[in-house]
Amino acid sequence: MGEKKIIKTTCKSCHGGCGALVTVEDGVIIHIEGNPESPTRGTMCSKGLSSIQHINHPDRLLYPLKRMGKRGEGKWERISWDEALDTIEQKMKESIAKHGASSIAVSQGTGRGYNEYTHRFARSIGTANIITPGYICHSPRLGLYGLVTGYGRLYCDYHGWGGEFPKTQISWAKQLEISSADGEMAVWFLDSLKHVKNLIVIDPRETALSSRATLWLQIRPGTDAALALAMINVIINEGLYDRDFVENWTYGFENLKERVQEYTPERAAEITWLKAEDIRKAARLFAEDTPGCIQIGSSLERQANCGQTLRSIICLLGVTGNIERPGSMVAWMPPDTGLREDFFTEIPITPEMRKGIVGSDEYKMGAARTAHSDTVIKQLLNGNSVIKVWFSVGGQQILHLANTTEVIRALKNLEFLVHADQFMGPMAEIADILLPAAHWLEIDDIYDMHPRFMIEAHNRTVNPPGEAWQDSKIFNEVGKRLAPQYWFENVEKMLDYQLKKGNMTWKDFSKKVVHARMGKDQIYYKYKTDYWRKGGGFPTPTGKMELYSTVLEDLGYDPLPYFQEPGESSVSTPDLAKEFPLVLTTGYRQPFYFLSQYRNIPWLRSFQKDPVMQIHPDTAKQYGIEDGDWAWIESPRGRIKQKARLFPGILRGVVMATANCFYPEEPGPLHGLLKSNPNVLTNNNHCDPMYGSPDLTALLCKVYKAEDEK
Amino acid sequence: MVVDLSSCVRCYACLAACRIEHFLPMGMSWPRLIELETGGDNPTVSTYSVRCNQCKDAPCVEVCPTGATQQRGDGIVWVDQNKCVGCRYCVVACPYQNRTFLSKDKDKGFFPGIVQTDFEKAGKKLYQHQIGTTEKCNFCAERIDVGLAKGLKPGIDREATPACVNTCPAKALTFGDLDEPDSEVSRLIREKGGFQLHPEYNTDPSIYFIDGKIGQVEATKIEDRHQKEPHTVGVGD
Numbered sequence: 027m028g029e030k031k032i033i034k035t036t037c038k039s040c041h042g043g044c045g046a047l048v049t050v051e052d053g054v055i056i057h058i059e060g061n062p063e064s065p066t067r068g069t070m071c072s073k074g075l076s077s078i079q080h081i082n083h084p085d086r087l088l089y090p091l092k093r094m095g096k097r098g099e100g101k102w103e104r105i106s107w108d109e110a111l112d113t114i115e116q117k118m119k120e121s122i123a124k125h126g127a128s129s130i131a132v133s134q135g136t137g138r139g140y141n142e143y144t145h146r147f148a149r150s151i152g153t154a155n156i157i158t159p160g161y162i163c164h165s166p167r168l169g170l171y172g173l174v175t176g177y178g179r180l181y182c183d184y185h186g187w188g189g190e191f192p193k194t195q196i197s198w199a200k201q202l203e204i205s206s207a208d209g210e211m212a213v214w215f216l217d218s219l220k221h222v223k224n225l226i227v228i229d230p231r232e233t234a235l236s237s238r239a240t241l242w243l244q245i246r247p248g249t250d251a252a253l254a255l256a257m258i259n260v261i262i263n264e265g266l267y268d269r270d271f272v273e274n275w276t277y278g279f280e281n282l283k284e285r286v287q288e289y290t291p292e293r294a295a296e297i298t299w300l301k302a303e304d305i306r307k308a309a310r311l312f313a314e315d316t317p318g319c320i321q322i323g324s325s326l327e328r329q330a331n332c333g334q335t336l337r338s339i340i341c342l343l344g345v346t347g348n349i350e351r352p353g354s355m356v357a358w359m360p361p362d363t364g365l366r367e368d369f370f371t372e373i374p375i376t377p378e379m380r381k382g383i384v385g386s387d388e389y390k391m392g393a394a395r396t397a398h399s400d401t402v403i404k405q406l407l408n409g410n411s412v413i414k415v416w417f418s419v420g421g422q423q424i425l426h427l428a429n430t431t432e433v434i435r436a437l438k439n440l441e442f443l444v445h446a447d448q449f450m451g452p453m454a455e456i457a458d459i460l461l462p463a464a465h466w467l468e469i470d471d472i473y474d475m476h477p478r479f480m481i482e483a484h485n486r487t488v489n490p491p492g493e494a495w496q497d498s499k500i501f502n503e504v505g506k507r508l509a510p511q512y513w514f515e516n517v518e519k520m521l522d523y524q525l526k527k528g529n530m531t532w533k534d535f536s537k538k539v540v541h542a543r544m545g546k547d548q549i550y551y552k553y554k555t556d557y558w559r560k561g562g563g564f565p566t567p568t569g570k571m572e573l574y575s576t577v578l579e580d581l582g583y584d585p586l587p588y589f590q591e592p593g594e595s596s597v598s599t600p601d602l603a604k605e606f607p608l609v610l611t612t613g614y615r616q617p618f619y620f621l622s623q624y625r626n627i628p629w630l631r632s633f634q635k636d637p638v639m640q641i642h643p644d645t646a647k648q649y650g651i652e653d654g655d656w657a658w659i660e661s662p663r664g665r666i667k668q669k670a671r672l673f674p675g676i677l678r679g680v681v682m683a684t685a686n687c688f689y690p691e692e693p694g695p696l697h698g699l700l701k702s703n704p705n706v707l708t709n710n711n712h713c714d715p716m717y718g719s720p721d722l723t724a725l726l727c728k729v730y731k732a733e734d735e736k
Numbered sequence: 737m738v739v740d741l742s743s744c745v746r747c748y749a750c751l752a753a754c755r756i757e758h759f760l761p762m763g764m765s766w767p768r769l770i771e772l773e774t775g776g777d778n779p780t781v782s783t784y785s786v787r788c789n790q791c792k793d794a795p796c797v798e799v800c801p802t803g804a805t806q807q808r809g810d811g812i813v814w815v816d817q818n819k820c821v822g823c824r825y826c827v828v829a830c831p832y833q834n835r836t837f838l839s840k841d842k843d844k845g846f847f848p849g850i851v852q853t854d855f856e857k858a859g860k861k862l863y864q865h866q867i868g869t870t871e872k873c874n875f876c877a878e879r880i881d882v883g884l885a886k887g888l889k890p891g892i893d894r895e896a897t898p899a900c901v902n903t904c905p906a907k908a909l910t911f912g913d914l915d916e917p918d919s920e921v922s923r924l925i926r927e928k929g930g931f932q933l934h935p936e937y938n939t940d941p942s943i944y945f946i947d948g949k950i951g952q953v954e955a956t957k958i959e960d961r962h963q964k965e966p967h968t969v970g971v972g973d
Contacts, residue, residue: 044905054854056862058756060903062894069905072752079846082853203745203906216743216906222951232773237780238742238950617747628762628846629755633748643775674775 028052034061034539036473036482037074038139038466040620041207043473044070045539048487055081055467055488064540065480066213072618076629077467081488085449085626085690087462088492097438098456098695107493107503110459114417115507117442118151121415127152128382129414131397134158135421136621138463139473139484142524143501144419145370150505150512154379155397155413159426161389163324164208164476166717169391170336171357173575174344176558176565177365180355181209181478182319184218188352188550191221194315196308198228198339199250200323203235204617208324209476215321224311228253230611231640231682232675241308244677246299247611248329248592248724253305254338255589256294259286260309261345267313268347275553275564276344278574278585285586297589297597299677313346317353325613328723330593333391333716337587341573349571350551357552358479361543363528366474366481373512384412385718390581392717399427400710400720406436414441417504419463419497422453425622425686428710428720429663430703434696446500449626452688455695462494469496470517470536472524480542483535583716592724593712602662603726607679610661610727612704614640614684626690637684637702639668640676641729649729656732659683661707661725667732668702681727683707737875737901738924739785741947743908746771746783750900750909757876757899759859763842766873767900768834782947785908786933787873787900788813788834789941796826796835804869811914811942812875820869827870831937835872843867875911876900891920914942 030051037044045064049057058075062068090110095101121129132148134140136159148156158165172178182192195218202215219225219235227236228243228250236242245253261267262283272279291302291309298305312318320343326335348354360366375395380386384405385398392398397413405411416437427433437443437456445457454460468490473482490496495503498517505513514520521532528541535541549555553571554562563569567576572585579585596603618630625631639659641651651657653672658665659681668683676682686705689698700706708722750767754760767787774780794813796805804819805826815826827835836842843865845852865871876898883889883896890896891912901909912919921944924930930944 051858054858056855056858059753059899062902066905068894068902069907070749070753070903071905072748075749075752075756075903078756078855079853082846082851082855084847084851201745204747212745213905216745219950225951232779232781234742234745234781234783235950237782238948240949240951617745629752630748632762632765633751673773675773675779675781 033485033487035467035485035487036539037070037077038473038484039073039077040205041136041475042139042466043206043211043475043482044074044213045482046070046074048467050487053488064482065542066211069213072630072633073620073624076624076627077465079627079629080624081465081467081491083449083626086491086494087448087450087454087460088494089462090493091460093458097458100455100694102460107495110461111503111507113459114444114504117415118508121441122152125414126382128155128379128412131155131157131402131413131416133416133418133421133423135419136163138420138466138497139471139475140419140497140501141475142366142369143498145367146373146512147501147505149370149373149375149379150509152376152379154375154383154395155402156395157397157399157402157423159421160396161392161399161717162328162719162722164327165392166327166332166336166714166719167208167322169717170333170340173566173577174340174349174564174571175357177357179209179357179476179478180349181358182215182321183353183356184214185544186221186353187545187548190317190353191218192317192319192353193222194224194226194312194318195219195222196226196228196312196318196320197235198320198322199325200321201233201615202321204615205620209478210321224315226308226311230677230680231673237675241304241311243300243304243308246297246677247609247680248331248595249298249589250326251331251335251338251587251589252289252294252297253300254335254342255286255289255587256291256305257309257312258282258338258342258345259289260291260306261313261342262286264310266310267345268316271347271349272345275571277566277568277570277572277576279345281586282341282345282573285588289589312342316346316348317351318346318348319353319355325611325723327717327719328613330712330714330719330721331590332714332719333583334587334590337575338589341587344571344573350553352550356548356550359543359548360478361480361528361541363481363525363530363541366472366524369524382412389713389716389718392714392719398718399423400713400718403427403433403436403710406439407432409439411439416440416443418444418453418457419446419500422451422622424453424456425688425699425703426705428705428708428722430700430706431664432710434699446497448494449690450694451622451690452695452697452699455697461500462492463500464490464494464496468494469498470521470532471496471498472521472535479544479548480540483539485536485539593709593721594726595724599726606661606726606728608645608727608729609680610659610683610707610725611680611723612683612685612708612725613723614638614682616684622686622688625687636669637687638671639684640671640673640682642676642678642680643672643674645678646670646672649731651729651731657729658732659704659707659727659729661727663709664706666700666702666704666706681729737898737943738910738921738930739943739945740908740910741782741784741945742950743906744783744785745906747905749903749905750785753899753903754873757879759856759863759865761838761843761865762846763844764836764838764865764871766871784933784945785900786832786834787943789832789933789939789943790875791939791941793939795829795831795939799825799829801825808877812877814874814877815870815872817864817866817869820866822868822870824870831934831939832941835870837870838865838867840867
């Protein structure tokens with residue numbers, strides 16, 4: 027036996043962040059487990075552990091490929107990196123010369139940690155047409171938190187650094203327990219539950235936590251704003267609000283008070299299918315047992331009323347004074363290395379770039395520094411596309427955008443598509459150039475999915491297979507060809523540059539693995555200090571936390587939150603509801619898959635082979651569906667089939683479909699994309715006026731047994 | 737071992753950690769998750785992370801004709817694969833169905849007919865699995881023994897604690913000595929009403945389950961909490 031070493035690194039199999047210890051012997055990984063000296067204290071889940079199968083997978087893309095036959099025909103030729111980069115450079119330069127830099131889109135998924143590179147690359151070549159899943163996941167929260175904190179981040183304070191843990195926690199459309207998402211870690215949340223007095227779970231489905239919580243609100247999908255506004259109604263009218271905070275640090279309380287009068291618990295109960303007494307109980311618990319925090323799930327951001335829903339919830343935090351108090355919602359100070367997104371914000375979006383952002387006229391909050399994906403798709407269909415060249419890394423837009431059938435047609439109209447990925451899949455299949463990307467076990471990089479109080483190191487444990495490159499290297503090499511002034515001699519120099527504010531080099535940081543500002547180094551009640559504003563206050567035009575938003579008012583939006591019915595529902599479209607009588611929600615996730623990833627990893631696939639839809643036994647009986655049957659789910663856009671799981675913990679009349687699924691083992695170009703992916707059913711015609719988020723998790727459908735299936 | 741039903745979130749980490757620790761053949765799983773979902777007035781979603789119960793009165797030991805299945809002094813039941821003849825009496829005798837016969841079709845590899853990965857090749861050298869024998873969870877006995885030899889304590893020190901317990905993000909699994917009244921497992925069983933699955937089988941399992949509500953308890957003062965249990969500041973500050 028030869029050399030055996032244990033390398034400390036950071037898992038990125040979901041949003042990531044768990045410390046990992048990787049044992050490598052003779053260049054082969056023989057063991058992975060959690061790192062007990064990391065902030066996740068030695069725990070890891072099945073996704074990260076199964077990386078052992080991922081990196082050794084025989085289907086990994088190994089070399090750059092060039093399309094030979096027709097788009098999607100599956101004919102490829104291996105080419106050199108030089109040829110691939112030359113082609114990309116030439117196509118981009120041609121498009122910039124002919125149509126301007128905004129004709130180039132850069133897209134990413136949520137997965138591999140390339141945020142800083144995609145944004146920097148796009149800005150460096152003069153386009154802000156960045157296509158990300160942000161507008162249906164996390165960005166609306168950040169934008170609206172930005173109206174409170176300036177730079178847009180509020181996190182649940184699970185850590186007790188200020189002397190208190192949250193006494194009342196609301197888990198709202200979120201299952202943080204099964205994934206470390208949006209800057210939070212499952213481990214921290216689960217630990218904090220040992221200190222909580224009241225746990226309120228808001229979810230149309232029962233979960234392990236909801237069945238043991240203080241209160242479970244089984245809400246009708248898409249009606250969360252009505253619940254939040256009714257809770258504010260109770261809190262204000264019963265005098266339970268935080269008087270000191272409201273009087274001294276908020277703006278527009280009287281306006282909010284007036285607005286919420288129409289949202290009585292009784293009216294909200296009708297809208298949400300909840301009991302008025304439960305709404306009152308939730309409001310009282312949250313207002314009386316403080317401090318409290320709310321974990322917001324991205325399901326709320328997959329609805330065309332998401333902006334107002336989030337505004338309502340943030341106002342609920344405001345009236346209860348749960349901002350910046352220990353154990354409430356806190357904007358963490360970043361470590362001394364600064365905000366990692368400085369790496370791209372240092373290249374500003376010019377007025378010309380802003381003008382070129384697709385969808386910016388309509389979606390002023392969502393399409394301010396990234397493009398509106400659904401408008402990009404519509405333009406490609408209508409033949410008036412601003413986007414001609416699309417550079418895509420990870421995140422298969424073909425899967426996660428609404429109305430898959432339209433998206434497939436639209437993407438075929440691109441002049442040139444480059445895709446970087448680890449495996450062949452529906453997005454890769456329609457590319458013109460395909461680049462092989464590396465896995466987190468194979469890269470040196472700085473981990474920080476969302477800026478918070480720490481950064482962690484990805485340390486390379488083994489070399490990538492074949493000629494696969496890490497994403498940062500791909501962007502650096504393409505960047506050097508198109509905008510050399512912004513790019514670096516090599517990846518290590520680029521990493522050094524990102525760490526320079528902390529007086530560290532990559533080599534220093536790589537050894538340190540975690541660089542954090544924790545405990546006493548965090549400051550609470552920043553609005554009482556000079557942190558945001560000299561003399562105290564919030565970084566808003568009024569210097570207060572704006573319950574009445576002057577910023578939204580200036581942009582032409584309602585400065586106060588309100589509830590709006592989902593675009594499709596028995597209330598907003600009663601005729602449609604006659605044909606499609608069930609509520610469809612598409613957010614079902616399994617803890618061992620991450621979005622569209624890992625259905626090709628044998629261990630993970632063994633936990634659940636087929637995509638599953640949950641339906642109440644009474645509803646299933648009504649439609650002749652039995653447990654384990656394949657069933658069609660049909661919406662006005664199309665139909666898919668999933669395996670029915672009769673689940674008494676879901677509301678009657680609601681169908682919960684597994685999200686983002688395709689069948690990697692099925693033949694290309696689609697790999698079963700249209701068979702079970704619920705985005706075949708979702709609607710890209712009705713979007714949130716602020717963020718452009720389409721209706722993905724509150725729609726109408728009908729179900730029936732798929733007779734032709736075994 | 738104590739399994740906390742109020743913590744388990746069905747993430748399958750315990751299965752994955754076990755597969756890595758023991759280089760399990762693709763078709764083999766030592767732990768399993770049993771899902772329970774009920775409706776009605778008192779709806780519950782629970783997940784039972786189950787594995788060999790290391791019963792004190794283990795029927796598998798009794799029925800084994802070759803003495804391959806044995807019980808150690810510390811209570812761990814293990815199979816000497818060199819003595820096992822694959823008769824599968826033990827598979828039938830285990831009332832909890834926690835034993836699996838390793839047939840050839842369970843060892844086709846991660847990517848059958850395509851490639852044997854470097855990890856699998858390494859595993860063949862580092863951890864033997866003999867086709868035609870019976871396998872089950874051994875509470876990571878090898879890990880425990882290496883840890884004990886270093887003077888470490890099972891359930892306290894990672895190096896002497898089963899892989900599934902170490903990896904559990906929800907900390908739903910607790911390991912320790914049931915015979916020691918002050919151990920964490922004994923305390924949990926005592927204070928949270930620990931119960932064995934199917935006690936009517938009369939095998940006296942060494943795995944207990946606990947359940948309970950989240951929250952509800954009157955919040956104690958922060959200072960008291962800090963004294964009672966380490967909190968999250970522990971690392972890095």
